[in-house]
Amino acid sequence: MSHKQIRMERLDSDRARRPVMVAVAGDSAAGKTTMTEGLAQALGPERVTTLCVDDYHRYDRSERKNLPFTALHPDCNYVEIMEQHLQLLATGRPILKPVYDHHTGQLTRPELVEPHEFVIVEGLLPLHTRLSRACFDISIYLDPPEEIRREWKVKRDTANRGYSTEAVLDELVRREPESAAFIRPQRTHADIVVRFAPIAGRHDPPGTPLSAELMLRPTVRHPDLTCVLADSEPRAIHLKLTRDSDGRPVDTLHIHGYAPQEETVVVKKAIWECLGVDAGEAPVTLGSLGGDARSEPLAITQLLLLYHLLDPTR
Numbered sequence: 001m002s003h004k005q006i007r008m009e010r011l012d013s014d015r016a017r018r019p020v021m022v023a024v025a026g027d028s029a030a031g032k033t034t035m036t037e038g039l040a041q042a043l044g045p046e047r048v049t050t051l052c053v054d055d056y057h058r059y060d061r062s063e064r065k066n067l068p069f070t071a072l073h074p075d076c077n078y079v080e081i082m083e084q085h086l087q088l089l090a091t092g093r094p095i096l097k098p099v100y101d102h103h104t105g106q107l108t109r110p111e112l113v114e115p116h117e118f119v120i121v122e123g124l125l126p127l128h129t130r131l132s133r134a135c136f137d138i139s140i141y142l143d144p145p146e147e148i149r150r151e152w153k154v155k156r157d158t159a160n161r162g163y164s165t166e167a168v169l170d171e172l173v174r175r176e177p178e179s180a181a182f183i184r185p186q187r188t189h190a191d192i193v194v195r196f197a198p199i200a201g202r203h204d205p206p207g208t209p210l211s212a213e214l215m216l217r218p219t220v221r222h223p224d225l226t227c228v229l230a231d232s233e234p235r236a237i238h239l240k241l242t243r244d245s246d247g248r249p250v251d252t253l254h255i256h257g258y259a260p261q262e263e264t265v266v267v268k269k270a271i272w273e274c275l276g277v278d279a280g281e282a283p284v285t286l287g288s289l290g291g292d293a294r295s296e297p298l299a300i301t302q303l304l305l306l307y308h309l310l311d312p313t314r
């Protein structure tokens, strides 16, 4: 099926049966699972199907050691099967999905996945092909600076995936050409590009969450934030007109890590109110970084995504 056909079929299929499809794309350890888990928790597990497209790896960890490419390469993944499965889910049908176990590095027994009301697809290559992109209602690309991502990857892979620090750093060097060729180009195709990073030149106290910069492309209708953000006073949360990589103007929302609660509350309220009176209260669990650690920039980013998931006018 072509990308146009899948778009037509989705528009045609019964809205009650067709899930809202979200892509969370980005390089390894860019924060996709962290973003996805917060969304799924806020919506409630019974309403959400989450899917990690690492499960479409074609080779297990030991087989990959002898190959001339890494897990980031499309040839190292069943991209066509991923596309077929995304089309099925996007039109409300179940799939028998392969499973890749990150703890052991092995491919295990496939599992039945049924699409609920919302399907969140995270991974390395969900926006790689035109057909896969046609399956999503909304897409986000996580784009932390490389030094932050390296730190996150070393910490996560040594703690949870059995790697030594040296092995993770070597692998990152080996992956760099494939990151540049296949992962980073997906940034162009996302509706929202998010960068969690410290603000240059500021020396915030240890424990201050990273700030977030959200590029809000006009490919989807974002909530109207101008009423709270087009303020002449400098604020820790503000909207700026910036340039996209192709030179086009685009709104960018800046949320500083030190943003005081009085300000974050106003912005969250503004986003949530755009959903209308039926939305109820905004969820309070957003922004979790595991354990007790929280990030308000992450919470606002997740709330904005929730707005797009729940937007009744889509």
Ligand SMILES: Nc1ncnc2c1ncn2[C@@H]1O[C@H](COP(=O)(O)OP(=O)(O)OP(=O)(O)O)[C@@H](O)[C@H]1O
Binding pocket: 026, 027, 028, 029, 030, 031, 032, 033, 034, 035, 123, 124, 152, 153, 156, 196, 210, 289, 295, 298
């Ligand atoms: N917004 C954030 N602020 C601070 N730390 C973060 C943030 N997002 C993610 N992290 C840290 O980065 C690590 C990697 O994040 P996560 O597992 O969500 O990445 P991922 O993109 O799903 O990785 P992979 O694709 O390799 O499975 C986490 O263990 C977490 O500690």
Ligand SMILES: O=C(CO)[C@H](O)[C@H](O)COP(=O)(O)O
Binding pocket: 027, 028, 029, 054, 061, 071, 101, 102, 103, 105, 124, 161
């Ligand atoms: O880039 C990654 C996304 O999580 C992983 O490194 C990739 O999936 C391969 O898995 P592993 O490192 O467990 O062999």
